[in-house]
Structure formats: structure tokens, C-alpha cells
Amino acid sequence: MNIIVTDHPDQAFQRTAGIIADEIRSSSTPVLGLATGRTMESIYRLLVQQYEAGMLDFSGATSFNLDEYVGLSAADPNSYSHYMREHLFAHVNMPDGKAHVPDGVAADLDAECARYEAIIRASGGIGLQLLGIGETGHIGFNEPPSAFDSRTRVVHLDEVTRRQNSGMFGNDPERVPERALTMGVGTILEARHLLLVAVGDGKAAIINDALNGPISEDVSATAIRFHDNVTVILDRAAASIW
Numbered sequence: 584m585n586i587i588v589t590d591h592p593d594q595a596f597q598r599t600a601g602i603i604a605d606e607i608r609s610s611s612t613p614v615l616g617l618a619t620g621r622t623m624e625s626i627y628r629l630l631v632q633q634y635e636a637g638m639l640d641f642s643g644a645t646s647f648n649l650d651e652y653v654g655l656s657a658a659d660p661n662s663y664s665h666y667m668r669e670h671l672f673a674h675v676n677m678p679d680g681k682a683h684v685p686d687g688v689a690a691d692l693d694a695e696c697a698r699y700e701a702i703i704r705a706s707g708g709i710g711l712q713l714l715g716i717g718e719t720g721h722i723g724f725n726e727p728p729s730a731f732d733s734r735t736r737v738v739h740l741d742e743v744t745r746r747q748n749s750g751m752f753g754n755d756p757e758r759v760p761e762r763a764l765t766m767g768v769g770t771i772l773e774a775r776h777l778l779l780v781a782v783g784d785g786k787a788a789i790i791n792d793a794l795n796g797p798i799s800e801d802v803s804a805t806a807i808r809f810h811d812n813v814t815v816i817l818d819r820a821a822a823s824i825w
């Protein structure tokens with residue numbers, strides 16, 4: 584595992600964006616696994632800047648987002664589909680139909696999960712998977728406990744996560760959907776390169792659990808220790824306990 588600790592969060596975002604940009608340039612048809620959350624906003628801003636400067640071309644790219652809230656359509660401003668358009672897709676030349684986010688309002692959610700797995704497989708698999716980490720240790724929305732061989736599925740969100748993510752919902756955890764669709768831990772582990780990024784002292788304890796704690800399905804991020812190609816990018820605050 585390659586662990587990079589930067590002095591400042593901005594340097595962590597720069598390093599992360601640099602690795603994603605290298606992945607995009609490394610192939611005429613890169614397949615990216617993308618994530619949401621506050622941490623990723625600065626990273627997407629840097630990628631958009633590189634695109635606008637003519638340094639990046641997304642025309643051959645395919646992407647798969649990790650997760651989506653159940654019950655929120657792509658038009659809902661709190662959906663991850665909307666987040667991705669706002670922060671990345673609307674600003675770069677990602678081809679229509681190549682930027683995938685699970686459909687949180689699909690009539691048959693289990694069928695949607697199976698469809699998502701199938702299109703990931705059909706793409707040849709994810710080259711680089713970007714990951715954040717939640718307070719529960721989740722990657723994607725793999726709340727405790729999540730089997731390490733779990734696949735894309737419907738999950739119930741932990742109360743801790745609903746509180747953590749309530750900022751977009753008027754700071755009211757009750758308004759955060761109770762369920763989500765998420766790639767499974769097993770799905771995530773199949774990406775060829777995992778790139779986990781965390782900044783700030785609020786992430787220090789869970790980063791320590793993820794990197795040093797017992798490997799456990801109760802902290803899904805510990806699963807990355809089974810993967811042989813992992814990069815973790817932290818700022819000093821997030822690395823302060825580790």
C-alpha cells in the first residue's frame with residue numbers, strides 16, 4: 584500500500600487529481616470508478632480546470648459511481664447523479680451515456696443492481712476506483728457489517744451516516760434517505776487500482792481503524808488491505824492518529 588501524507592489538504596487534492604488525470608491519459612478508453620462527498624468536490628474542480636486548460640480529454644472515458652440514494656431521481660438536487668453533473672459531468676466532454684450512476688428510482692431496485700454489475704463487467708472492469716471514507720468506515724455506502732464479497736445491492740444507511748450526510752438535507756438526518764444502492768465491497772475490490780482519499784481531523788480515527796485496526800466486515804474500508812494496488816492520500820490532520 585502506498586500511503587502519501589501531505590502538509591495541506593489542497594496538496595492531497597492535487598495529488599489525487601494528478602493520479603486520476605494520469606489514468607485518463609493512460610488509455611484511449613479509461614474506466615473510472617467515481618465517488619461523491621465533500622472531499623471529492625475540490626478534486627473534481629481540479630479535473631475540470633485541467634480539462635478547460637486543454638490538458639485532459641474525457642471523450643474515451645467511461646465512469647461508474649459508487650452509490651446513489653434510494654428514492655432520489657437524477658433531477659433531485661440531493662441525488663448523487665445531480666452532484667456528479669454539477670461537479671464534473673456538465674463541465675467536461677464525457678460522452679452521453681458513458682457516465683453511470685445507479686438509478687435510485689428504478690422500479691425494481693434489485694434488477695438495477697444486477698444491471699449495474701453487468702455494465703461494469705461489460706466495460707472490461709474499473710481501472711481506477713476513487714474512494715472516500717465515511718465515519719462508519721464505509722467505502723461507497725457499505726455500512727457495517729458488509730461482507731467483503733458483497734456486490735452492488737440495496738443497503739440501509741447507518742444513523743451515523745445519515746447524520747454525517749445531513750448537511751445537504753437541511754441538517755435534518757430524518758430527511759436523509761434510509762436506503763441506498765451501493766457497489767459492494769467485492770465489486771470495489773475488483774478495480775485494478777484503489778485510490779482512497781481523506782482529509783481533516785474528523786477522519787483521523789476512522790483512517791487509523793481502516794489502516795491499522797483489525798480487518799473486519801464491521802469496517803468495510805479495512806478490505807482495501809486485501810488489494811495489492813492501493814494508494815491512500817491523506818493530509819496531516821487525517822493521518823494524525825495513524
Ligand code: GLP
Nearest residue numbers: 619620621622715716717723724
Ligand atoms: C458519502 C459517500 C461516500 C463518501 C463519504 C465521505 O457517504 N457515499 O462514498 O466516502 O460520503 O464524505 P465526505 O467526503 O463528505 O466526508
